[in-house]
Amino acid sequence: MEHLLEHIIIGLALGSVYSLVALGFVIIYKATKVVNFAQGELVMVGAYICFAFTVQAGLPFVASFLLTLIFSVILALAIERLALRPLIGEPIISVIMVTIGMSAVLKTLVQLFWGTTKKNFPEVLPDVTVKIGGLPLEIEYIAAFILALLLFVIFSLFFKYSRKGVAMRATAFDQLAAASMGIGIKNIFAMSWCIAAIVSCFGGVIVGVIQDINTDLGHVGLLVFPAVILGGLDSLLGAALGGLFIGVLQKVCEGAAHEYLGLGGFGNVASFLFLVVILMIKPYGLFGTEEIERV
Amino acid sequence: MQNKCGQFFTSYRQENRLFKTWFERFWLLVLFVGLILYPLCFDSYVLQLCMINIAIIAAVSLNVLTGACGQISLGQGAFVGVGAYAGVWFVQSGAAMLPEWMFVVFGGPFIPAILCGGLVTALVGMFFGIPSLRLKGIYLAIATLAAQFILEYVFLHWKSVTGGHSGMAVPAPEIFGYTFDTYPRMFYLTLACAVLMVYLATNLMRSKPGRAFVSIRDHHLSAEIVGVNLFWYKLQAFAVSAFMAGVAGGLWAHTARYLTPSPTFGIGLSISYLAMIIIGGLGSVLGAVYGAIFISVLPICLDLLAELVGGFFPELATPIKATKGGVFGLVLMLFLIFEPEGLAHRWRLIKAYWKLYPFAH
Numbered sequence: 001m002e003h004l005l006e007h008i009i010i011g012l013a014l015g016s017v018y019s020l021v022a023l024g025f026v027i028i029y030k031a032t033k034v035v036n037f038a039q040g041e042l043v044m045v046g047a048y049i050c051f052a053f054t055v056q057a058g059l060p061f062v063a064s065f066l067l068t069l070i071f072s073v074i075l076a077l078a079i080e081r082l083a084l085r086p087l088i089g090e091p092i093i094s095v096i097m098v099t100i101g102m103s104a105v106l107k108t109l110v111q112l113f114w115g116t117t118k119k120n121f122p123e124v125l126p127d128v129t130v131k132i133g134g135l136p137l138e139i140e141y142i143a144a145f146i147l148a149l150l151l152f153v154i155f156s157l158f159f160k161y162s163r164k165g166v167a168m169r170a171t172a173f174d175q176l177a178a179a180s181m182g183i184g185i186k187n188i189f190a191m192s193w194c195i196a197a198i199v200s201c202f203g204g205v206i207v208g209v210i211q212d213i214n215t216d217l218g219h220v221g222l223l224v225f226p227a228v229i230l231g232g233l234d235s236l237l238g239a240a241l242g243g244l245f246i247g248v249l250q251k252v253c254e255g256a257a258h259e260y261l262g263l264g265g266f267g268n269v270a271s272f273l274f275l276v277v278i279l280m281i282k283p284y285g286l287f288g289t290e291e292i293e294r295v
Numbered sequence: 296m297q298n299k300c301g302q303f304f305t306s307y308r309q310e311n312r313l314f315k316t317w318f319e320r321f322w323l324l325v326l327f328v329g330l331i332l333y334p335l336c337f338d339s340y341v342l343q344l345c346m347i348n349i350a351i352i353a354a355v356s357l358n359v360l361t362g363a364c365g366q367i368s369l370g371q372g373a374f375v376g377v378g379a380y381a382g383v384w385f386v387q388s389g390a391a392m393l394p395e396w397m398f399v400v401f402g403g404p405f406i407p408a409i410l411c412g413g414l415v416t417a418l419v420g421m422f423f424g425i426p427s428l429r430l431k432g433i434y435l436a437i438a439t440l441a442a443q444f445i446l447e448y449v450f451l452h453w454k455s456v457t458g459g460h461s462g463m464a465v466p467a468p469e470i471f472g473y474t475f476d477t478y479p480r481m482f483y484l485t486l487a488c489a490v491l492m493v494y495l496a497t498n499l500m501r502s503k504p505g506r507a508f509v510s511i512r513d514h515h516l517s518a519e520i521v522g523v524n525l526f527w528y529k530l531q532a533f534a535v536s537a538f539m540a541g542v543a544g545g546l547w548a549h550t551a552r553y554l555t556p557s558p559t560f561g562i563g564l565s566i567s568y569l570a571m572i573i574i575g576g577l578g579s580v581l582g583a584v585y586g587a588i589f590i591s592v593l594p595i596c597l598d599l600l601a602e603l604v605g606g607f608f609p610e611l612a613t614p615i616k617a618t619k620g621g622v623f624g625l626v627l628m629l630f631l632i633f634e635p636e637g638l639a640h641r642w643r644l645i646k647a648y649w650k651l652y653p654f655a656h
Contacts, residue, residue, distance in 0.1 A: 101627035108621025
């Protein structure tokens with residue numbers, strides 16, 4: 001395969017978006033045990049809000065990005081307070097379905113405000129191409145990769161050393177014990193949603209800068225499941241590595257299937273086939289917590 | 296099961312009846328007479344009624360798996376798709392594989408093909424059910440999500456069977472030389488199948504496998520301890536559920552008469568089936584029926600509303616139609632937050648209220 005290197009590099013760029021979305025997913029799951037099927041829609045909302053501030057309101061990019069972050073935090077707080085908190089203690093299917101319902105609502109709202117046509121982000125970064133391994137690569141991809149890496153490092157440090165981060169880990173480990181040590185569980189839940197929204201917002205803006213955005217962007221929330229499962233549902237490192245790996249796997253499989261089998265659009269299916277294999281042999285992923293149970 | 300005060304059974308036969316009182320039987324009869332007369336008297340919404348019948352079969356099938364056995368499936372839409380394609384294949388190319396006596400007994404290839412389509416779907420369902428032994432809750436949900444995406448890809452790319460992107464036309468079904476080529480005729484066929492499937496599901500739930508499913512849902516360890524073979528019964532749940540979904544798919548193909556794989560059998564369909572059983576009430580067969588009707592009628596009502604409002608404010612008609620997905624999501628969320636036990640539970644409360652009225656306590 002002559003384009004192998006190209007596929008791998010594009011895959012890494014795609015994977016860094018996956019990593020960000022997976023990071024948001026894992027943060028919510030770790031702290032609240034909620035499986036968020038609306039993660040992709042949070043990405044989409046972030047991208048559209050940023051688009052609205054930058055293009056429609058004409059603000060400079062940095063200002064609109066900060067405003068977008070504030071908006072997503074408010075949105076996340078509202079979602080947590082209105083939809084998820086009444087469902088604490090309900091069976092897992094209810095929680096899954098409420099996030100699915102929410103994703104439908106968010107998608108419809110975005111469609112009502114902005115329509116279903118593609119939207120183009122303005123050029124944020126200078127139009128520079130960098131050569132990596134003899135391959136011209138737009139600077140956006142490199143920026144996406146670096147940003148994903150940076151966010152991952154920041155959140156790892158946050159969880160390891162900051163007071164709030166430790167409190168979140170404690171909540172994830174044992175809610176009852178954490179509550180009795182004086183940690184406000186509800187605040188932790190709200191905070192984990194905020195962080196997830198911020199991370200997805202970064203993901204959305206990166207997608208917007210790399211390509212144009214449309215209302216199918218929310219689909220990425222489902223495509224990220226292989227990455228999350230590969231890394232383990234509750235591991236940040238797993239989310240980051242899993243995202244990158246699945247991105248590369250998708251692009252390489254897509255290229256290979258196109259070249260040798262003449263099949264189009266095989267990438268997504270390849271990652272889901274891979275997901276089934278992982279679930280069969282190592283369901284808790286590379287770094288996830290294993291729940292051992294013998295029947 | 297709530298019965299009237301003062302209703303005394305003198306034999307097991309009376310107690311085992313599905314409809315225990317004359318009152319219930321009478322109104323059920325009225326309902327069916329009404330349904331049978333409807334296509335004769337009116338000609339609007341008959342196609343929608345057919346689709347409601349099919350949705351009822353699919354929702355009841357998912358209810359066996361998710362509501363009764365507790366195995367979350369995000370792939371039911373794809374299973375319906377497998378049934379649709381397999382059913383059509385058995386009618387057209389695969390008819391030669393069916394034994395001769397089936398054509399004689401069932402009056403043509405249609406009924407055997409639908410049944411074989413169901414069996415193929417059951418095999419596919421069992422295959423994707425195998426991970427359920429090791430996986431629970433969210434992991435199983437994600438595994439079935441993978442099944443959904445993989446099957447959808449197969450629909451799109453196995454061109455010789457499915458016709459690929461462009462889809463394929465389906466001939467009208469024929470039983471004993473009678474062609475079901477109009478929507479009213481299809482309505483009777485789908486209604487009969489829906490009644491049969493609801494009857495089967497109801498009886499399944501009150502027999503040994505049904506009880507085993509419920510015990511697995513409530514606590515899988517205790518179920519295993521009292522002698523329920525987890526793997527076998529989970530596979531059974533997947534097989535039965537997929538079989539019924541496959542039958543629903545076969546009927547769908549022959550009602551729509553044209554099959555396109557995506558987004559017809561996409562993730563959206565799977566989600567709407569899950570929404571049906573949740574809104575109706577998890578684990579209750581009747582609830583799945585209510586839920587299927589509710590979710591199928593919702594977009595029709597929105598269209599009517601759009602027409603009505605559009606008469607006064609023409610610029611509002613399109614936005615109202617565009618909110619279908621959002622209204623669906625909102626209704627789902629509101630039900631989960633305010634009425635998690637669904638329409639079936641609410642209906643029981645209403646009945647109890649009127650039974651005791653005006654002496655509520």
